[in-house]
Each structure stands twice: as C-alpha cells, then as structure tokens.
Amino acid sequence: MKKVYRVCLPFFIFLLLFSCGTIRRNETERQAGFYERQFKTGDLLFAYDPRGNAITAVTSGYHGLKIDHVGFVVKQKDTVFVAEAISSKGVTLTPLADFLAHNTMQDEHYPSVVRGRLRVKFNETVLRKRLNHYLGLPYDSLYMPDDSAMYCSELVQKCFVLTDGKAVFPTIPMSFHDADGHITPYWKAFYARHGKSVPEGMPGTNPGQLSREKVVHIRLSRVF
Template identity: 40%
Template sequence: MKRTLLYIGMLFSAISCGRNGDRLQTGDLLFQAGKNSDMTGAITAATGSDGRLNFSHVGIAVAANGADSVLEATTDGGVRLTALPEFLGRSAKIGGRPAVVAMRLKDTTGVTAAVRRAKKLRGLPYDYAFRPGNGAYYCSELVWESYLREDGSPVFPARPMNFRAADGTLPQFWTELFARRGEAVPEGVPGTNPNDMAREAALEEVFRWF
C-alpha cells in the first residue's frame, strides 16, 4: 500500500510540473489565472483584456531539485513560501492543466539579489490597501519591490492603478472592501498588476503548464 501511494505521489508531481518543470529556475515569475472568486474576478475585470489569458496572481519561483516552491503574497497568509504543487492546484484549469505561465527576465543579472530581497519580506501581511510603502504587499507589489536594477530603480514600472471594469463601473468587491477599511478606492495611485507585468518587454516566456 505504501509503495502504491509513493507511486501515486510521484505521478502527481510529474503531472503538476509537466514536461517543462525541470527547466524552472529560481527567480522565474509564475503568472497564474486564478480560480473564480470575488477578488480574482474584480482583478481581471479591471486589468484583463479581450483575447488574452487574464492573470490574477504572480509569484516568484524558488527551484530546489524536485521540491520547488513559490514565494508569493496571498490574502490567506501574507508573504509566504508555498509548495509548487499547492500553487498549481489553486489555478484555474485549461484542458485539465494549471493555467500558469513561467516567465524569465531576459537579463538575469540581478535575479539572485531580487529573490534574496523578496525572502526577507516573508511573514509580512497582505496589502489590502493596495498602497505602496505601508509594510504590506499584494502579489505584484512583492515582485515590484524586489526586482531592482543596479541603480535601485524597479525593473517593472508602476502605473496609475485602475479598479474599474471595462464598462466604467466599480465592482462591488472593491466598493465593499474599501468601505470596510474606511478608505477611498486608490484609483490612480501608482501600482502594479499581474496582467501588465506579464506583458513587459523585459520578460520572456519560458514555458506553460497547459
């Protein structure tokens, strides 16, 4: 029985990582289309575009000889390290496979330092305020703050944030979230999102799981 369970575990690992899993490198960015939820729906409504896969989340790969993990900022754990199979399991599915795309910086000079900076932020809370410099992080903010050029400037630019859907309406999720916080929606405040980040010319696709 134990041997059967071991074989099943090995098979699951192979399916999860796919035929390209052995090419994952520390510092690769994993862009994820998340399962439907109020937050992922609000994110993709505000940042998605027709004809493209809409990413609602991004994490940083930490490759470790078959025990790969993802450094990410999540609503249920803040900045944390997550096992890769768990990360993939939370994804939406395309053809039964995780809707996740791995991308890599074309210039990997500063990637080791970027991952080191990101690891130092483990344990910090999720940034529900979506504002920079408050000691909390949402997923793409973690990447934005960690991936820096030699002069200290961010590799990925911050742009005025948009929380509105394509028709100009504000999803109820955002209205209720910021009402509970007693804050104005940070419309126009500089920030990042996974969709914009995935389209940056500094990145190239390495592989996808679907």
C-alpha cells in the same frame, strides 16, 4: 442486504473521492517534478482564472488571459519554491507542487498557469535578499503602496532589480475601473466596508500588467 448496502455506500463514495484526490495529487507532483527541471530562479508564474473575477474585470493580462495572481520561482538546493503573497499566509515560500495544485481548476488536468521569463538580466542576490526581508509579512488585501503588508504583484515589483540597481518593473496608476472608465460596484463596496476610498490612480501594480511588460517573455504552452 439493504442495510448492508446503505452502510457500505457512503464508504465506497468516500473511497472513490479519496482515490480521485490521490490520483490528482500524484499527477500534480509528477508535473511539478518535470517543471522543476525547466524552471529557473526568477521565472514568473502567472495564474489565471478562465471564469474571471473582480480583479480581472479591472485589469488586463497577456493576450486577454484573466490573470489574477503572480509569484516567482526560487530554487534552494534541490527544492523548487514559489515566492508569493497570498491571503492565507502572507508572503511565503510555497512548494511548486502545492502552487500548481492550488491553481488547477477542479475539472482540469493541467494548472491554469503560464510562465514568464525575463528578457533582461536581474540581480539574483538582491532578489533573494529582498525576499528574505519580506517573508512573513501579512497579505495586503487593501493594495496599499507601503511595506507593512504585501500583495502578490507588489512582491514581484519590489524584489526584482536590474544589475544597475534600477527596478525591473515600474509602478503604474492602480486601476479599479471597467472598460468604460467607471469604478466597479464591487470595489466601491469593498473599500466602503473598510471605511476607505478606492485608491484609484495611486502607484501600484497588478499581475496582468506584469504579464504584458516587454521585459517578460510569456510561454503559453502546457509544457513550461
């Protein structure tokens, strides 16, 4: 009997973990189906990490949210994607359900995501054209201001233009310093490993900054 118990226990644990994962995935897909009806092409999706990290230590998000990533909604026929630049795939189109699942904390039922909608009219034709041009580019882990690679908020900044052709989001001097004005040890070590100086003050952008722009209306409720 003990032998049977020892054999079965790992199997039951596997079933439990699998069931929890399936339930979690089904809930995410249910949420995605609801959100698809609420979203419009060009809506910004800001992901935040309540725990904070090296990015949120040197940037500031809307109402203090520790925002460390941003993508934007792209509707193609009956499918909703999130255009984003991520380390694993570079510039890519991610199905909405996958984006929400990836940005849901392990012990949470809702994604750590808030929606931003532009208060100004942007050129959707140019948005799609520029996105198609950037799709497939590698991720820019060094946050450099060129088009050979792309980081998340850079993709947003370069894709969105007003109807008169001007950029919706201006670049700002990049910040790698803390509240006291000192470049943090993390970023000093990070760039030292790559044989580069910290690009403090170079033109760029960050997701927290975009969330605080006056042209963006943030929706904080669980229902986007």
